[in-house]
Each structure stands twice: as structure tokens, then as C-alpha cells.
Amino acid sequence: MTRAFIGLGTNLGERTANLKEALTRLDRQEGIRVVRVSRIYETKPVGLLEQPDFLNRCAEVETSLSPAELLAAMLRVERDLHRVRTIRWGPRTIDLDLLLMGDQVIREPSLTVPHPRMTERAFVLIPLKEIASDVVIPPTGRTVGQWAEEVPDRDHVR
């Protein structure tokens, strides 16, 4: 079993229901068990600024799947929640990002773990710190809590 961390985001439709449904569907998948979740945070959009505020949370899962299988399961949940990939960085019903997969470092065309932008994102680090403050982000050698201390725009996450 591997301990993985997933970032969830939504800024379209019934946002709270979208987050709840995504976690329910993830937990139902063979080989995935949701073991812990952060609370939900209201966050200012990063990237395309002219869009609705997001709700973000992070989840810890225990999984027997490979990283590619876990990512495929996450994409199925996005599709089932009618995630339409239209405008890059634009509004979405649900966005699932694979943040950490144990202490693995994966650099493949279709899969980069840890998530390449997670150390720059308050909307990831603040919720993640709540459930994984002492987890080290490879290969940086620094913990989620340490990265969260210095990430910009912490006040954009409430």
C-alpha cells in the first residue's frame, strides 16, 4: 500500500457537492481508500484571475494502485463529474491533482509527481499542511509545513 495525497478544486456548479461527490467516487474505486481530508477552503483563483473563487481541499488516500492507475482513476472521477477541459486554467466542476505518491519522484510525459507547481500554491499547501505537515516533498527534502510557511498569497486561502 502507498500513501498518496490528492488536491481537489472546484469553481463551477454546486462546489461543495462536487467535492463531496469526488471523494465518494474516489473511495469507491477498487484499490483506493480515502483515509483523511482537510477542511474546505475558499480560495482566490490562480492563473486565469477573471473566474469564480475556488473551493479547495486535500485528501490522504491509501492505495494499492500504481501511480498511472491512480491517475487514471482520478481522471475517471473528473469525467464522471462532467469535467469539461475547455479553457486551460479556466473554471471547472472538479479538478483532481496527484500531489504526492509516497516518496516517489516520477518524471514521465503523462505523469509528474510530486505535482510540479504544488510548492508555489497556497491553495494546495495550506489545506495539505492540515493533514500532512511533516510529510517531506521529494526531492526537496523539505516538509509540507516548511513550504507552507513561506508560500506567497497565504491570505488568499481562508
Ligand SMILES: Nc1nc2nc(S)n(CCO)c2c(=O)[nH]1
Ligand atoms: N485557487 C485556485 N486557483 C486555481 N487555478 C487553477 S488552474 N486551479 C485548478 C487546480 O490546478 C485552481 C485551484 O484549484 N484553486
